[in-house]
Amino acid sequence: MSIAHQIALTLIPGVGQATAKHLLAFFGSAEAVFEAAVSDLLMAQGVGIAIANQIASKHVLIQAEAEQRYVEKHDIKVLFYTAGDYPQRLKECSDAPVLLYYKGAADLNQRRMLSVVGTRMATAYGKQLCMELAETLKTYGVLVVSGLAYGIDIAAHRESLRNNIPTVGVLGHGLDRIYPYHHKQIAQDMLERGGLLSEFPTNTMPDRENFPKRNRIIAGLSDATLVVEATIKGGALITAELANSYNRDVYAFPGRVNDPYSQGCNFMIKTNRAALINAPKDLLYYLGWDDVKEPKEPAQQQLLFGLSPEEARVMDLLKSAPLLIDELASKSAIPQGKLAIHLLNLEMQGLLISLPGKRYKVH
Structure with missing residues (x-):
């Protein structure tokens, strides 16, 4: 199957994830979508004359071919929705992206995966929790997922690297850049034992509206989401709500009642949106990961x-x-x-x- 056609399916103006999946189901492949006549395209759910004409014109294939050349040159994998290497946990989510761009060495279908999120204004308390979490997880074969942002995200990635835990950063832009730029070195280090993942093609800027989309991938990739520190409003709580909507486990560390950076965690615990954990070992117990430890390296x-x-x-x-x-x-x-x-x-x-x-x- 042509990678260019797969990429092109995600570039058609007016075609979102749901319509793209309807087209795939109706025609069987991305290539077949672009070979179809306008009259046949109009029979697919969610396709009107404007979208049918866009597909039939094949204009997006030119952009897609340029994107294919870029990903092949930079060893970026294209993970398509119908392929076996697509993250299976994410595929269970109704709004999962049709296509992902991935660079790295980690297995996105690893047996144990945990998403770690939190405030961008992490305190010493939050950073210490990330350190203790990584030290606890390092012998249990867990892959840690986060968003490479300031605060808890980067602390989770950094501590994972320090403890030889594979860690994947989900980006709100294309893989041709790193945002924030200050995290470029950590992002490069992550490629050796983890990776970088995005649904966005090259030349996609880190615009504000991209990050809620990014959050659904963080929530959908893993068995559970852990909120370390969070304000009452922000991306961490959005990610946790998404994880709940996917019927995934959500956990949170409690904080002091007057600490603004723990208000979000305390609120989720109080409203039964997250289970309280006092220590990383509680997480292992709840997830059933404490039964058999992976052998330590000698x-x-x-x-x-x-x-x-x-x-x-x-x-x-x-x-x-x-x-x-x-x-x-x-x-x-x-x-x-x-x-x-x-x-x-x-x-x-x-x-x-x-x-x-x-x-x-x-x-």
Whole structure:
């Protein structure tokens, strides 16, 4: 089947997701739609004379062929609604896109997938929750989905990368750009273990109206949606409402009653739109993901044998609980300047995690 015809089906003026699916069902393929006569096109549900003439003119095929050349040049996959590699959870949603553009290595039909959303003005509390979430999920074979936006989104992606969790960012524009631009490096890092996904072709700007459309993909891709922090209005609550409409599980961390960035979470919990979780392990329990843990990679244990005596002393001190760098220096009798170098080396090896306030803990 021609990729250009599949792309062209999404570019016809006046044809939305529902009409495109009616055309596919009626004619059997995107190619057959463009080969049909106007009289036959008018027999399909939702197709009037203006749309029939647009299809028959084949003008959109020129744009689609240019788009095909771009995606092939940049190793972007075109995931069509009727193909086997299309995300099956998303396909269950009535408003699922007919076509998706995807670049990355993650399996969009992975057995366990979780969408993580929240405010763009994430507090230290929200960022800490994202850190704890990733540390909990890293041995359970979960793929984390979010929107690459400021705040909770980027914290979820960043912590996933730190813990070797595959993570996919769903964009509100074409894959020829990254928005916000400051997240370009993280987006590039995500391609190695996760990916970037969009329903929008190249040259699509990150316009305001694109993000609610993006949110339905975030909600539809996963088994469940977790709201970490959210105001009473915003994209996070929209995504959660969409997940509820798809009969997907929605969870939320509670916050202080007077914290504006937790009002959305508290409201959803109070109105039974989301189940309350106090810790990431609650999420595993509710989803039934805590039955069998994926085997841990033995790399960390192997690395421990190659440590210097002072590095081994630091690791031993941190086994029981996180410590401040001052406490580590005192207990290990290692000068702070030298200790800082050891801590950096251990962190680069993935053995330690640096916490806010110059605290360190074993990974």
